[in-house]
Amino acid sequence: MLNLLTNSFNQITKNFNRISVLLILVFLFFSCTENKIKKIDTNILKSSTNKTLNLWLNNYIKVDKNFSLDNFNFFSEDTISFIEGNVFGKFDNEFNPVYLPFLIYSKNKQKYIDIDSYKWTVDEDNEIIFSADQEIDLVDLQNKTVTRIGFEGPSQWVEEAYWESDSVVVLLENNYENIPVIAKLNINNGLVKIYRYNSVIDTEVYYPEKRITEKIQI
Secondary structure, three states, X not given: OHHHHHHHHHXXXXXHHHHHHHHHHHHHHHHHHHHHHHHXXXXXXXXXXXXXXXXXXXXXXXXXXXXXXXXXXXXXXXXXXXXXXXXXXXXXXXXXHHHHHHOEEOOOOOEEEEOOOOOEEEOOOOOEEEOOOEEEEEEEOOOOEEEEEEEEOOOEEEEEEEEOOOOEEEEEEEEOOOOOEEEEEEOOOOEEEEEEEOOOOOOOOOHHHHHHHHHOXX
């Protein structure tokens, strides 16, 4: 009887050890996979260079000299909801030419991004009036269509944008937490990759207003 109990105990111990080793291997596999994904995504972000990006970075470097793309971490993935936009394209008679300096054209000039028409307007006293919300629109000049590819409420806003390629749009953002965000939108496959800064950056300047007043005379 004692031998039987001993053998049973030994068998249970062996099975437990096998399961433990298997669980450890599974954990290591997924940990390595996750780290690899984050590393790849971060490298993709760091490979991006653009005048608009550098202008945006320099704005925050004035606040924090250590501000850098190195401090952005891959945060999440999302998908674009392609729906009809609520702003006029430059091909519409109702389009307000005040927005012309702010249209962000693709490299082939067939499309542009509009982050301004929904966000602000100029009143009769030549004062800039900001909306609480912001619509990010993709305008196709050949097909004369306006498609909403993003929407921000009062807690987050797009400060700058540029085309990384004819299919990838980069949005440079901030929010009420003062944590800068970079979003990369692939308008071909609808995939969005989001990166967040690793700390709070306090700034008293509202970047969108600064950007607007530097381009037009109010």
